[in-house]
Amino acid sequence: MVAAVLPFPEISPEIFSVSLFGMEFALRWYALAYIVGILLGWLVARTALKRVRLWQDDQPPMQQSQLEDLLTWIILGVVLGGRLGFVLFYQPDYYLANPLEIPMIWQGGMSFHGGFLGVIAATWVWCHRNAVPKLPTADLLALATPAGIMLGRIANFINAELWGRPSEAPWAVVFPGQSALCDGLPCARHPSQLYEAGLEGLVLGLLLLWLAFAKGxxxxxxxxxxxFFAGYGVARFIVEFFRLADAQFITADNPYGHVMRVTDTLGITMGQVLSLPMILIGLILIAAGRRSWR
Known part of the structure; x- marks a missing residue:
């Protein structure tokens, strides 16, 4: 039985579509979230670079003209890392049997943690090639990223994907589609996409902007x-308690999709496993940077 819950908004995943030469082309909210997120991140980064007094010794890590070049590398890192992360972390057996489908990103399947690793690798190589200091560049990108995370998670909600576990909370949502049913019946679920948008995007982003522009x-x-790394890792770890695990980890005797189990109902998900190294990386970055603080 469905309790008094919030109705799912009737928003189409497609903003608009056009037919050209017998083919259908559509602009989807998810694509728009990526585009607007990149533009907002670019604006934040440009603003920070212009304010030279924000940086140690009044020296921004790069010139304004270099930012556009780095952006190209970042986009490649997001796409390649996100796809390979999904393949390796979530469905390795399937793609090992169907390797020709690995490049088919239009079918869906991107890992946020994989995208993170792709951006780290791309930025590291770019900094090395251009003799740009790595830690200040990482700070610049961390400052620019939360807006895109927030928009991406809102797009996940509009797409009615990556929903949460069943819930009786008054703000729970009945998501459309057969796969969102519980034992064949409609059920209310946590809108965990919005939890992530709020914690990983809005709250973390505002905190970092305040620290950067107001506190030096x-x-x-x-x-x-x-x-950023530690904050995202903690926020994602918390939200995973409300988010439904990926379908390939869920079985009849493991309904929560735990990859490491303590009891039938207690354990951690793949998302939590991947978040723990992010927390560690964040602490390592802070410790490494402290040597040059003054």
Whole structure:
């Protein structure tokens, strides 16, 4: 039985579509979230670079003209890392049997943690090639990222995907589609996408902006990026208690999709496993940067 819950908003995943040469082309909210998120991140980064007094010794890590070049590398890192992360972390057996489907990103399947790793790798190589300091560059990117996370999670909600576990909370939502049913009947679920948008995007983003622009945190290399990694890891770890695990981890005797189990109902999910290294990386970045703080 469905309790008094919030109705799912009737928003189409497609903003609009057009037919050209017998083919259908559509602009989806998820694609728009990526585009607007990248633009907002770019604006935040440009603003921070222009304010030279925000940086240690009044030296921004790069020139304005270099930011556009780095952005190209980041986009490639997000796409390649996100796809390979999904393949390796979530469905390795399937893609081992169907390797030709690995490049088919239009079918869906991107890992946020994989995208993170892709951005780290791409940024590291770019910084090395251009002799740009790595920790201040990491701080700049960390400052620019939360807006995109927030928009991406809102798009997940509009797409009615990555929903939460069944819930009787008054703000729970009945998501459309057969796969959102519980034992064949409609059931209310946590809108965990919005939890992530709020914690990983809005709250974390506002905190980092306040520290950077009001408290001079960019003068301490590694602090902003360390807080971002650790903050995202903690927020994602918490939200995973309300988010439904990916379908491939859920079985009749493991309904919560735990990959490490203590009891039938207690354990941790793959999302939590992947969040723990992010917390550790954040602490390492802060510790590494402290040597140059003054």
């Amino acid at each position: 945190a960019l003068r301490k290399p590694g602090l902003i990026s360390g807080l």
